[in-house]
Amino acid sequence: MGNCLQSVGCFTCLPKNTNIRPSFPAVCFVWQIAMIILFGVFIRYDAESDAHWPQYKKSHNITSDSENDFYFRYPSFQDVHVMIFVGFGFLMTFLKRYSFGAVGFNFLIAAFGIQWALLMQGWFHSLDYTDGKIKIGVENLINADFCVAGCLIAYGAVLGKVSPVQLLVMTLFGVTLYAVEEFIIISILHAQDAGGSMIIHTFGAYYGLAISWVLYRPNLDQCKRLQGSVYHSDVFAMVGTLFLWMFWPSFNSATVYHGDGQHRAAINTYLSLAASVLTTMAISSLFQKKGKLDMVHIQNATLAGGVAVGTAAEFMLMPYGSLIVGFFCGIISTLGYIYITPFLEKRLKIQDTCGIHNLHAMPGVIGGIVGAISAAAATEHVYSSEGLINTFQFEGPIQNRVPTVQGGYQAAAMCVALVFGIGGGILVGIILKLPIWGDPADDGCFDDEVYWELxxxxxxxxxxxxxxxxxxxxxxxxxxxxxxxxxx
Amino acid sequence: MGNCLQSVGCFTCLPKNTNIRPSFPAVCFVWQIAMIILFGVFIRYDAESDAHWPQYKKSHNITSDSENDFYFRYPSFQDVHVMIFVGFGFLMTFLKRYSFGAVGFNFLIAAFGIQWALLMQGWFHSLDYTDGKIKIGVENLINADFCVAGCLIAYGAVLGKVSPVQLLVMTLFGVTLYAVEEFIIISILHAQDAGGSMIIHTFGAYYGLAISWVLYRPNLDQCKRLQGSVYHSDVFAMVGTLFLWMFWPSFNSATVYHGDGQHRAAINTYLSLAASVLTTMAISSLFQKKGKLDMVHIQNATLAGGVAVGTAAEFMLMPYGSLIVGFFCGIISTLGYIYITPFLEKRLKIQDTCGIHNLHAMPGVIGGIVGAISAAAATEHVYSSEGLINTFQFEGPIQNRVPTVQGGYQAAAMCVALVFGIGGGILVGIILKLPIWGDPADDGCFDDEVYWELxxxxxxxxxxxxxxxxxxxxxxxxxxxxxxxxxx
Amino acid sequence: MGNCLQSVGCFTCLPKNTNIRPSFPAVCFVWQIAMIILFGVFIRYDAESDAHWPQYKKSHNITSDSENDFYFRYPSFQDVHVMIFVGFGFLMTFLKRYSFGAVGFNFLIAAFGIQWALLMQGWFHSLDYTDGKIKIGVENLINADFCVAGCLIAYGAVLGKVSPVQLLVMTLFGVTLYAVEEFIIISILHAQDAGGSMIIHTFGAYYGLAISWVLYRPNLDQCKRLQGSVYHSDVFAMVGTLFLWMFWPSFNSATVYHGDGQHRAAINTYLSLAASVLTTMAISSLFQKKGKLDMVHIQNATLAGGVAVGTAAEFMLMPYGSLIVGFFCGIISTLGYIYITPFLEKRLKIQDTCGIHNLHAMPGVIGGIVGAISAAAATEHVYSSEGLINTFQFEGPIQNRVPTVQGGYQAAAMCVALVFGIGGGILVGIILKLPIWGDPADDGCFDDEVYWELxxxxxxxxxxxxxxxxxxxxxxxxxxxxxxxxxx
Structure with a gap:
């Protein structure tokens, strides 16, 4: 039994200083104070959440309060919010002894990340040039949640192996990179990515994988003691899985333009996810002895359809198109857990605790490709001319763009997401490798004991x-x- | 101690082949591919989710996107979705060692069922005769979830005793029967059943009970080892109970016509459920030694009010009427758990794992009766003439129908639900009795070990x-x- | 080891009669029947949920069903509903052996309380003087949930130490006191309190603390056996924490006037809560050896920002103002758990199981003060004249009131909440001290065994x-x- 306690002489098992008392509270305080100052200087309510709304309504001929964006977006926002805090948080509770860290640090990352995202995304997308202020409304809250999703995906790769200070640093840079990447994809390339297959999932997954690659722990496999699940931790993880699965239609439709686009995005996602469940179960059973199902697959690969239909969710993908996307992504994602995760760990030195490569990276890239192809194939016959403009926002600077060209820009957007994810991840990984962050020794990995009073x-x-x-x-x-x- | 291992010579404890490797993945793949083909041939977006919506809006004088059905229905849809996947799934996790099967197979059934339901219900209700396509929107998604609810109720009766292949077969036939039954009740009899007391609960419960009757396992009571709960599995089950309880107002109001009907259905359900909680607790305490409460009752009978107010939810039942319905159903359902479940098992040879007879069958029938009586008693004074037409849809082919006649049709609808449930269940039970489905031996019942890698x-x-x-x-x-x- | 079993001769450990069989079912039945009678006499549907809505629409020039209050309020209602039943219920499951009592009695209190609240609040706020009936709609349901929240907060102080009969009595009086207090604050003082910092949290917390003070158990600290948590009970409690945290923006905005007010209340709450998370984590780490985090703090103090921004949620608090409120409340609340709870127990003889003093009392009072100050500081420049009227409802009897005066009334409202909470709590505590309620002996505290079949x-x-x-x-x-x- 190659066991960590036996290899107690090896370097990695030397006790490390995991005391985060000076650093962690300091970072929390300083950054939160910085947020308050920056919010004080920059952030104000937008027209629909400001007390001047009655005048605004009159001046814009809005007859009913039901036209306030709040009523179009708030239910979706709350669903997305549940995905971020309960969905991601509980999905990661599967480890037998890292549930506090899973749900607690997820909470920390998200709570800090949404504030920083409101600023970063605000500067790029919601700056009112008349007074230099960022004007926020419910759509900004959704976008901040989206941005944080990228960082939480990355957390999945390093779950159990980093300190909360490292997670905050990872989030600070992650949100920053995300905001720039998003600006390039949305505002420069004018690519569409409603559910963020590229912007959120591809970026987030490669960001996390690159960090995990830099932080590679060669002797981690000798410390398997805490790397599995127990019965009830697997049930807790299903709470996360199901809330992600159920609310994914809201995720992919949350920021789509009002009316048919939002409606269609929800339908496409609903269908793609349903197909993923069946193919995930099929592959899981097919590749295990006696056909037994593996909870890891059910917890994760059933969600692949939602990731992969993200970019094209609002397009006229057609119901059967959504099913096809979900069909293949359930298969690929499950096979990833069976073959690719071990390969990544052994050959490429990438330790991916939650298997985000299978759930976010591969389906995210597929989603980008599906988006590019279905954009390039869009026709006026299917969309109507007005529908085409609505869906792809062929107006203003890109009013003369045609679908085939749009397809090219979609593909370019995918490259941007990849470059930001991998490049940013390596950079941040190097920063996180500094021996100052209080990360655990190998035998403290996956153990709540290190950072929590149990x-x-x-x-x-x-x-x-x-x-x-x-x-x-x-x-x-x-x-x-x-x-x-x-x-x- | 009559114990299964001691009776190892008996037929039922002979090890059975529970290897589902050839069959289960094959069924998943073939059926999912069939879904893709059928969706390709038949299913398209409806006017409100199609990119042609801007033209449709203009041609129908719709001034605002907030009139898109998405904004009326989507929040309710998401609540129903949570009930189906988390509510039903977690409610069944109460067994000490069948939580994976409860939540995992619930997930499987629902994910397959909603696809098949979109087709079956689509052919009956949403077929566009101009092009032979089924046009789907958010209301179809809700109805598909409803349809699946019937099958999940049936799953409650056979929980822990069947293989996933059997569950898929049960779902295929269950959805089919449901769609026909629903068509007869809604489109031929023109009965009202907003929350599905008859269509969903009565049908689903008798369907499951009949199957369980056919699949009777005479020696099951010798294998009590895994039939109870443990402390934390009971807490998990409360997650299911509460999400069902809280969102039931959305369930009963989800497809009711816009405006007062939807509003009233939510109020009636809210009240009926509240009354159920008190009488359930009262009876549970009254019939246990020292007045101790029984978790099984709290997990289930508190929901009976929601079932029983299903049909009449949108009627002018009056707030006190809703309380009365909940009052009696809490009592009856709890007494069912105390007296009727053991009776069914011993005398009628019906083994009902979750007690669906108490939670769905009896309250469902009561709901149908309440619906028939309150429909027959409807007056123009209470509803207003326009309200009467809105509520009972006295228009088109039944524009001359009067409330008393409507009451008769409601009663007829109840009979249809019963016949389809019992008849269909016996038929499907016989199919499931074939020795080809990989179902567990008696001592493998209620054990996740059989179908899951633990x-x-x-x-x-x-x-x-x-x-x-x-x-x-x-x-x-x-x-x-x-x-x-x-x-x- | 000072252990309860050793002090078996002391008075408090003498076995007590905890048989609730005659009393508990009787109270449930009688009170539920009383509810039915009172509902029959008093409660009807309001204009928007009555079948006469089509006429009402016409006579009020309402062109669209989307103007029915249901569509403005229902999604928020459901979020609040989740907070009441899952949020409060699961937050209290943290004790190792009182999860059934936490989630089960929470369910009981809330189900009874909402019915009684509909009546009590109805008489004060929704009485139609033309026919003497209370007319209810979705807003009444939200307010009933709010009212119950006050009683559930109080439950937190006495968790594990009282019988379900005592809880019902506590709820009966709690709802009654709440309704009177609310009437004085809202309808006489015309104070604003959208999220109920004063009406709900301050009142509820002091009500519970006063009861706990009267019911002081001097030897309780000798029975520590069941007072802590276990690993999985802490994870269950995080389900409660997160659903409270995520849906708090809905709580604080649920009854705010349509449009910008509701929108702004959600944004302010979202931000305040985010800041609380960071400062809670910082203080928790700072005051524990080796900087380890304490789950009790994370489960509770992260929510303090939501409590404290309750009164001012709809005001033009500005995004940075919300962050500041959350910043300080996270700190104060966590310090409360570290220093004040032990002090209250030792010096003031107040045993506060869940630490509601830290989560509700202190942040509630802070919220009232923030509300008073920000009301007094309101200007037409910031709000616009119409916005000022909308927000503070300077119309009808108080149309000439100015912001500074409003600030004074807000402060007066805080005093009313305190007086009702403390005074009412002492009174009810004395009633609950009668030896007729079946409460547990000291060594039966925090033990589900007493009232539940395990x-x-x-x-x-x-x-x-x-x-x-x-x-x-x-x-x-x-x-x-x-x-x-x-x-x-």
Whole structure:
């Protein structure tokens, strides 16, 4: 049994300083104060959330409060919000002893990230040049949640292996990179990406994978003790999976233009996800002995259809088109868990705790390709001329763009997402490799003990070796008490 | 101790072939491909989700995108979606060792069922005769979720006793039967059933009970090992209960006509459910020694009010009327768990894992009766003439129908639901009895081990082998193992 | 080891009669029947949920069903509903062995409370003087949920220490007091309190704390056995935390006037909550050895920002103002858990199971003060004259009121909330001290065993005494071990 406690002489298992007391509170305070100052200087309410709305309504001939964007967007916003905090958070609780870190640090990243995203995205997209202020409304809140989603995807790759300070640094840079990448894709290339297959998933996944590659831990596989799940942690993870799955139609439609676009995006996503479930279950059963299903696949690959239909969600993909996308992504994603994750770890030195390569990277790239092809194939017959303009926003600077050209720009957008993800990830990974962030030693990975006060009497984690009597935590405890029983 | 391992010679405990490798992936693939082909041939977007919506708006004098049905229905749709996937899924996680199967197979059934339901219901209700295509929008998605609810109710009766292949077969036929039954009730009888007391609950429950009757396992009671709950599995089940309870007002109002009908359906359901909670708790306490509450009742019977107010939800039932319905259904449903479930099992040979007879069958029938009576008693004074037409859709072919006649048609609808449920269930049960589906032997029932790869180190399930008769619980266990370690 | 079993001779550990069989079912039945009668006499649908809506629409020149209040309010209502039942319920599941009581009694209180609140609030606010009936619509449902929130907050202080009958009594009086207090604050003082910092949180918290003070149990600290959490109960509590956190923007905006007010309230709450998360984490880490985070803080103090921004949510607080409120409340609330809760228990004899003083009382008072100051500082420049009238409802009897005066009324409202909370709590506490309610002895506190049938084979509660080695399960365990103690 190659076991971490036996290799106690090796470098990686030397106890590391994981005390985050000076650094973590300091970073939280300083950054939160910085947010307050920047918000004070830059951020104000937009026309629809400002008390001047009654005048605005009159001056814009709006007859009803139901035309306030709040009523078009808020239900979708709340669904997206649930995905970010409960969906991503609980999806990562599957590890037997990292549920606090999964749901707690997810909470931390998201709460900081949305503030910084409001600023970064605001400067690029919502700056009112008349007074130099960023004007925010419900759509900005959705976009901030989207932006944070990219960082949470990246968290999936390094789950259990980094300190909360590292996560905050990763989020700071992640949001910044995202905002620039998004600006290039949306405002310069004028590509469409309603559900963020490229902007969110491809970027986020490669950002996380590149960081994980730089932070490679060669001896991690000797510390398998905490890398699996237990029965109830898998059930908790299904809470995350299901809230992501159910609300994904809201995610992909949340910022689409009002009316048929938003409606269609929800339908396409609903269908693509349904198809993913069946093919995920099929492949999972096909590749396990006796046809047994693997919870890891069900928790993750069932969502691949939602990722892959992100870019094209608002297009006239047709219901069967959505099913086809979900069909193939369920297969590819599940096969990824079976073959590609081990390959990445062994050959490419990429340790991907949650398998984000299978759930976000590959389906994200497929989503970008589907988007490019379906944009290039758009016709006036299918969309109507007005529909074509609405859907692809062929107006203003790109009013003469045609679908085939749009397809090219969509493909270019994919490249931008990849470059920002991989390049940014390597850069940030190098920063995170500095020995100042309080990250855990190899045998502290995947263990809540390192950063959390744990309840004293604990359940069910079998001690690694009972004769090992320098164990320090709760496991220690339990074996101890059985000792005494015998001695008496 | 009559124990399954002791009766190992009996037929039912002979190991069965539960290998679903050739069959399960094959069924998933073939059916999903069939869905893609059928969707390709038949399904398109409806006017409100098609890119031609701007023209449609103009031609129909619709001034605002907020009139798109998406904005009336989507929030309710999402609530219903949560009920289907999290509500039903987690409600069934109460068994100590069948949470994966509960939430995972629920996911499978629903994901396949909604696709097939879009087709089946589409042919009956949304076929555009000009081009032979089914046109879908958000209301179709809600109806597909409704249809699947019927099959998930049926799953509750056979939970833990069937294979996933059997579940898929059950869903295929269940959705088909549902669509025909719904067509007869809605389009031929012109009965009202907003929340589906008859169409969904009565049908689904008797469908499941009939199947369970045909699949009766006479020696199942000798294998009680896994039939109960553990503490945390009961808490997980409360996640299901509460999401069902909270969103039931959305369920019953989701497809009601816009305006007062939808508003009233939500209020009636909210009230009926509240009353159910109090009477459930009262009866649960009254019939247990020392007045202790039973989690099984709280998890289930508190929902009976929502089932029973389904048909009449949009009627002018009056707030006190809703309370009365909830009052009695909480009582009846809880008494069902105490007296009727054991009776059904012993006398009628119906094994009903989740007690769907108490939660869906009885309250469903009561709901149908309440609907028939309150329809027959409707007056112009209470509804206004326009309100009467709106509520009962006395227009087109039934424009001369009067409330008393409507009451008769409502009663007829109940009979249709019963006939389809019982008849269909027996038929499908016979099919499922064929020895080709990979269903578990009696001692593999209620055990995730059969169809799932389980995490290696596990919590708290008492070992199968009884010859070790001084083991007391897992902790004991662990100290046992440390014993051996030290002794060696 | 100061242990309850050793102090078995003391008064408080004498077995108490916790049999609630005659009383609990009786109270449930009688009160539910009373509700039905009162609803029958008093409650009807309002104009927007009555079948006469088509006429009402015509007579009020409403052109679209999307103007029905249902479509403005229902999504927020459902979010609030989730907070009440899942949010509050699961937040309290953190105790290792009181999850059934947490989520089950929360369910009971809320289901009874909303009915009684519809009546009490109805008499004060929705009485139609033409026919003496209370007319209810979706806004009444939201307000009933709000009212119940006050009682659930109070439940947090006495969690695990009272019987369900006591909880029902507490709810009956709590709702009554709330309705009067609300009437004084809203209709007499014309103070604003959109998210209920004063009406809900300050009142509810002091109501609960006063009750807990009267019901002080001096020997409770000798029974620490069940007062902590276990790993998975903490994860369950995070389900509650996150649903509260995510939907708080809906809570604070749910009853705000349509349009910009509702929009702004959501934005302010979103931001305040985000800031709370960072400062909570910072303080939690700063005050623990090695900088480890404490789950109790993360579960609770992260929500303080939502409480504190309640009153001022709809004001032009500005995004940075919201961040500042959240910033300080995260700090204060976390420090409360570290320093004030132990102080309250030791010095003031207030045992506050969930720490509601830190999460609701202090942030509630801060929220009232923020509201008073920001109301007093309101200017026409910031709000526009029409916006000022909309926001503060300077119309009818208070059409000449100015912001500075409004600030004074806001402060007066805070005093009303405090007086009702403390005074009402002492009164109700005295009633609950009567020895007729079936409350548990000290060593039955925090134990589901007292009021619930528990599953037989149980997880993970360490046996009280290790030398007892023929224990078979926990129940066995406990009786066994108390036996042996006495015998020894």
């Amino acid at each position: 309840p004293e009497d604990e359940e069910s984690i079998p001690p690694v070796l009972e004769y090992n009597n320098h164990m320090t935590n709760k496991h220690r405890d339990m074996s101890q008490s059985s000792f005494s029983v015998e001695q008496s | 995490p290696e180190d596990e919590e708290s399930i008492p070992p199968v082998l009884e010859y070790n008769n001084h083991m007391t619980n897992k902790h004991r266990d662990m100290s046992q193992s440390s014993f051996s370690v030290e002794q060696s | 599953p037989e084979d149980e997880e993970s509660i360490p046996p009280v005494l290790e030398y007892n080695n023929h224990m078979t399960n926990k129940h066995r365990d406990m009786s066994q071990s108390s036996f042996s103690v006495e015998q020894s």
